[in-house]
Amino acid sequence: MRKSKFLIAIFSAFFTVAVGFSQSAEERGLQIAKAAEKADEGFGSSIVELKMTLKNKNGQTSERFLTTQTLELTEDGDKSLIVFESPKDVKGTATLTFTHKVGADDQWLYLPSIKRVKRISSNNKSGPFVGSEFAYEDLSSQEVEKYAYKFLKAEGELLLVEQDPVDPKSGYTRRVVTYNKDKGYRLEKVEFYDRKNALLKTLTYSDYKLYKNKFWRALTFNMVNHQSNKETLLNFGEYNFGAELAEEDFTEVALKRVGR
Amino acid sequence: MNAIKKTKNATNAFAKNWANFIIKFKWPVLLLTILLALGLGSQGKMEFDGDYHVFFSESNPELEAFDALQEKYTKDDNVIIVLAPKNGDVFTRKNLIAIEELTAEAWNTPYSSRVDAVTNFQHTSANGDDLYVDDLSYDSANKTDAEIREIREKALKEPLLVHRIINTEGSVTAINITVRLPGENSAAEIPEVTIATREMIAKFQEKHPEFDVYTTGLVPLNTAFFESAQKDLMLTMVMLLIVVIVTLILTRNLFATLATLIVVIFSIISAMGFVGLNGIKLTPPSAVFPTMILTLAVADSIHILITFLQKVRKDGLDKKAALVESMRMNFMPVFITSLTTVIGFLTLNYGDVPPFWDLGNTVAFGMCMAFLFSTTTLPALMAIFPIWKSKKVQKQTTPKISGYTRLGEYVVGQPVKLTVISLAVIGMLAYLASKNVFNDEFVEYFDTTVQFRQDSDFINENLTGFYNVEFSVGSGESGGINNPEYLQKLNQFEDWLNEQPEVVHVNAFSEVARRVNRSMHGDDESFYRVPDNREEAAQYLLLYELSLPFGLDLNNQINVDKSESRVTVTLENNSSAEMIAFAERSEKWLRDNAPEAMHSLGVSPTLMFSKLGFRQAESMFKGNIIALLLISLVLMIALRNVKLGLLSIIPNVTPVLVGFGLWYLLKGTINTGMVIVFGMTLGIIVDDTVHFMSKFLRARRELGYDAKDAIIYAFETVGKALVTTTAVLLAGFVVLSTSSFALNSYMARITVIIIVAALIIDFILLPSLLILVSKEKKEAVSASKVQVQLDK
Structure with a gap:
């Protein structure tokens, strides 16, 4: 009895090593990223309201309210539309973004004060999003093609993968992403390393909710900047997967319409 | 009177017993003091801190205001x-x-x-x-x-x-x-x-x-502080060499020199232990402590050794008797002078600049240890070392009228004239002293041999300024920086600042608003103005912020709540007074022209340094008064004479006035480092007065001389000793004055002037005053038979 247990242990050890050799860390990382993408495939579209709370290190806070609409696309990156509900002076301002698997994303902004749509021709996605600790690149659609991958280690059901951004203008050298294999490869934590490879920020996902028995959505994002000691909290409302948004809801015309 | 005599005898007996005890147990005493010095030394840790923040106490209001600004934006x-x-x-x-x-x-x-x-x-x-x-x-x-x-x-x-x-x-x-x-x-x-x-x-x-x-930049500034602290620490080696040479000349004895060296090194090692135990991080002002301790501690040893060697060479006493006699004669003077020096240095704690607290406390501790080692290790060592009698003994016994006697006779001849001339000169210099102005320009803390200074000068001449003032201008409401009224006022403030002659560059949020407005109107130059609608301004800003890359955001310029923005004004090199005047002028413009929410105080490291000298002077004032009172009190007790104790204030205070008066003629600007010299030099120069007055009193009380003869006696007995100790002190502070760091070099230079002035005043004004004062109360003083134990 004891002997057989021992043998099993030996075999499983060999097996692990063998798998390890047969697949490089890069391949395994990419595989995990793809599995995560696959797990979230088919949600179609979603609408969600969220509250963004900015905190400085003295605990002073400032809030912004937003609504985000997302349209899933498989050929190219997702399309998204963000509408600002507050502060009052930017209410109705809306951004429309087409993420692309390769190359710079397209972005438009509707400004209700002058009732015009402006196109932002910028390769810069690494700056802070409305003064928060989130960069635009942290919030935009996570396309598999935007990173190079390297599997780091497994801790139980948690898989740690290093992701190196392909975009030379990214603010990061790498991110260390923790996937939860047992929960549809949902993200648990992301650590961001800045250009000098020092830990800059940690994003923690919590209050996960399972929609349609398939799609995990975290209702709280907490981003802590370790260098400035500032933090930003995102609190999401209920996701609406039933709106059945289509391409025509993500156009310049639609942008003007949602941005009242 | 009996009681006084008893105390005198008691102290004499104490010093004798002490000396006998040490000679008897020379080996254990030596071993114990070695253990003490090494024990303390083993705790020694020489860590340097160059951060310019160390110059500001936690309660410094300028630092608080600057920190508050950095908290709002980015630090x-x-x-x-x-x-x-x-x-x-x-x-x-x-x-x-x-x-x-x-x-x-x-x-x-x-x-x-x-x-x-x-x-x-x-x-x-x-x-x-x-x-x-x-x-x-x-x-x-x-x-x-x-x-x-x-x-x-x-x-x-x-x-x-x-x-x-x-x-x-x-x-x-x-x-x-x-x-x-x-x-x-x-x-x-x-x-x-x-x-x-x-x-x-x-x-x-x-x-x-x-x-x-x-x-x-600020990091290179900090580095320059750091490196000049290390460099100034190296001056210790130069001073050590000078100590060896001076002691060798004065004692003409190798063993005495060796013993002195051991005493001063033990004192420094102990002080290093103090630095380590208290977790003091060395800064340029505090890193000079070994040189200061060396300078001040060597005097103790020299006094004791010279008497000892004299007793052996001239009076032919055997080694042990000579040692006991030297200890008996010098114990009290060495104690009193150490005490006053310690008091002087401890008053540095009254100031508002932490590195000088460290300097004061470390030197004070070092001086206590120097006293201890001079009265234990030194006699123990001399008891152990053999004594080689010099052949020149006889030659020296022939008495000749020394220059000191002649100087004494000269002074005694015209006390009124000398008093009037001295007071007139002192009065004039005191007036000039009041015309010095404070100037703490941190770039100029470093002399032109320092790379940081050379580079900063180049940059100032060819590109931009290194001095700046910052304002956090509030709008009074969340998101209010997009309010057109706010933006227009901010724009006016920006324009006004740009018109000021000392301004090199202004960085204000209104410039961002203008630039973005222009871009939103197809780069039309006529829209290079702040938006006139709040929603427009807010939405343009949102758009602009969305398009900025990593690290180049506006978080360093606007706060999280968008209720305040930061205005950074770069200035050409200015004196402290001009900096402060500029900040006040700008604050006044905001008060006169902008709504209350926009009123703001100028802050910056430059401004903090500009005000440092004033703040230090203000806070040191109390410390100086206390030092003066305490030291005068020590003198009264030591001299057992209230009137002469009070009189001693004149020769103790006037050298500082003379020093700063001459400084006005030399330089005219004083920095934070120089503010401390009053308390510090008081403890040092008081020694001259103590020695001179005690000899004068002894002559009057014990020998029954009249005032004039007593003065001549004082000149004969201590004239040479005062000149030698002054020479040692001068050597030490001249070494320090070579520092490339102005807080140290200026302090040392003025100390040199003050020490010389003190000697001259003690040789001219003090004796004149003593004669004038004694005339009135001739009987009263001569009736007294009080003896002073400061005396031989």
């Missing part, structure tokens, strides 16, 4: 790397490529959070409804000549760049690296940044010899 220090291409034109393809390279490399600086250069400047332009925000020169290698010409044109027109990142001719440019030090251990963080940037620059210069490179 940061910087390194400014200035590149001057030898061809005189920044805008060539080759040079732009090099700048781009160095900029990219600069992001790897430890703790860096932002890098601003001409190449990565976020240039905004518009084409119809398309808004472009991009690096001014990205991928310069692939730019055409025409594009490079265009880049040059744009850069030299850009108000955010000119006089800050590029000069008007386009021949000198800067890369500004913002670092966010965690502030947990500045003694380690600052060198980390410095080493990294120096390596980076060295590599750059190797690859691109076509550039001259200069470095300045």
Whole structure:
């Protein structure tokens, strides 16, 4: 009895090593990223309201309210539309973004004060999003093609993968992403390393909710900047997967319409 | 009177017993003191801290205001790397490529959070409804000549760049690296940044010899502080050499010199232990403590040794008797002078500048230990060492009328005349002393031999200023920075600042608002003004912020709530008084022209240093008064004479007035380091007065001399000793005055003047005064038979 247990242990050890050799860390990382993408495939579209709370290190806070609409696309990156509900002076301002698997994303902004749509021709996605600790690149659609991958280690059901951004203008050298294999490869934590490879920020996902028995959505994002000691909290409302948004809801015309 | 006599006998007996005890147990005493010194020394830790924050106490209001501003925006220090291409034109393809390279490399600086250069400047332009925000020169290698010409044109027109990142001719440019030090251990963080940037620059210069490179900024400033502290610590070695030479000349005895050396080294080792045990991190002002202790401690040993050797050589006493006699005669004077020096240094704690607290406490501790070692280790060592009698003994016994006697006779001859002349000179110099002005320009803390100073001077002359003042201008409401009224006022403030003659550059949020407004209107120059509608302003800002890259955001300029924005004014080199006047003028403009929410106080490291001297002087005032009172009290007790104790205030205070009066003629500006000299020198120069007065009193009381003869007696007995101790002190402070750091060198220079002035005053004014005072109460004094134990 004891002997057989021992043998099993030996075999499983060999097996692990063998798998390890047969697949490089890069391949395994990419595989995990793809599995995560696959797990979230088919949600179609979603609408969600969220509250963004900015905190400085003295605990002073400032809030912004937003609504985000997302349209899933498989050929190219997702399309998204963000509408600002507050502060009052930017209410109705809306951004429309087409993420692309390769190359710079397209972005438009509707400004209700002058009732015009402006196109932002910028390769810069690494700056802070409305003064928060989130960069635009942290919030935009996570396309598999935007990173190079390297599997780091497994801790139980948690898989740690290093992701190196392909975009030379990214603010990061790498991110260390923790996937939860047992929960549809949902993200648990992301650590961001800045250009000098020092830990800059940690994003923690919590209050996960399972929609349609398939799609995990975290209702709280907490981003802590370790260098400035500032933090930003995102609190999401209920996701609406039933709106059945289509391409025509993500156009310049639609942008003007949602941005009242 | 009996009681007094008893105490005198008691102290004499104590000193005798002490000496006998030490001679008897010379080996155990020596061993114990060695253990004590080494024990303390083993705790010694010489850590340096160059962070300029160390100059400000936690309660310093300027520091508090500056910290509050940094909390609102970003807390940061910087390194400014200035590149001057030898061809005189920044805008060539080759040079732009090099700048781009160095900029990219600069992001790897430890703790860096932002890098601003001409190449990565976020240039905004518009084409119809398309808004472009991009690096001014990205991928310069692939730019055409025409594009490079265009880049040059744009850069030299850009108000955010000119006089800050590029000069008007386009021949000198800067890369500004913002670092966010965690502030947990500045003694380690600052060198980390410095080493990294120096390596980076060295590599750059190797690859691109076509550039001259200069470095300045707050981190290099801190490094300069750090390095000058280390350099000044090295002055100890020079002083040690001087101690050996001086002792050898004065004692003409190798063993005595060795014993002195051991005593002073033990004192320093112990003080190092004190530094380690108290976790003191050395700064330029406090790093001079070994030199100071050396200078002050050597006098104790010399007094004891000279008497000892005299007793052996002249009076032919045997070694033990001579030692006991020397200890009996010197124990009290050495104790009193150590006590006054300790009091003087301890009063540095009243000041508002922490490095001087450390200096005061460390030297005070070192002096206590010097007293201990001079009265234990020194006699023990001399008891152990053999004594070689010199053959020249007889020659020296022939008495001759010394210069001191003649000086005494001269002074005694015309006390009134000398008093009047002295007081007139002192009065005039005191008047001049009051005309000195405070000036703490931290760039000028370093003399022109220091690289940091040379580089900063170049940058000041060719590109921008190193001095600045910052304002956090509030709007009074959340998101209020987009209120057109706020923006217009801010714009007016910006314009007003730009008109001021000392202003080199202004960085205000209104400039961002104007620039974005122009871009939103198809780059139409007539829209280069702040938006006149709040929603527009807010939405333009949102758009602009969305298009900025990592590290180049506006968080350093506007607060999280968008209720306040930061105005940074760069100034040309200014004196402290001009800096303060400028800040006050700006504050007044806001009060007179802007709503209350926009009122703001100017803050910056420059301004903090500008006010440091005033603050230190104010806080030291109380300490100086206390030092004067305590030391006068010690004198009254030591001399057992209230009137002479009070009289001693004159020769103790006037040297400082003379010192600062002459300083006005030499330099005219005083810095924070010089504020401490009153308390510090008081404890030192008082020794002269103590010795002179005690000999004078002894002559009158014990020998029954009249005032004039007593003065001549005093000159004969202590004249030489005072000149020698003054010479030793001068040597020490002259060594310190070679420091490249002005807080130390100015302090040392004025101390040199004060010490010389003190000696002259003690030789001219003091005896004259003593005669004048004694005339009135001749009987009263001579009736007294009180003896002074300060005496031989």
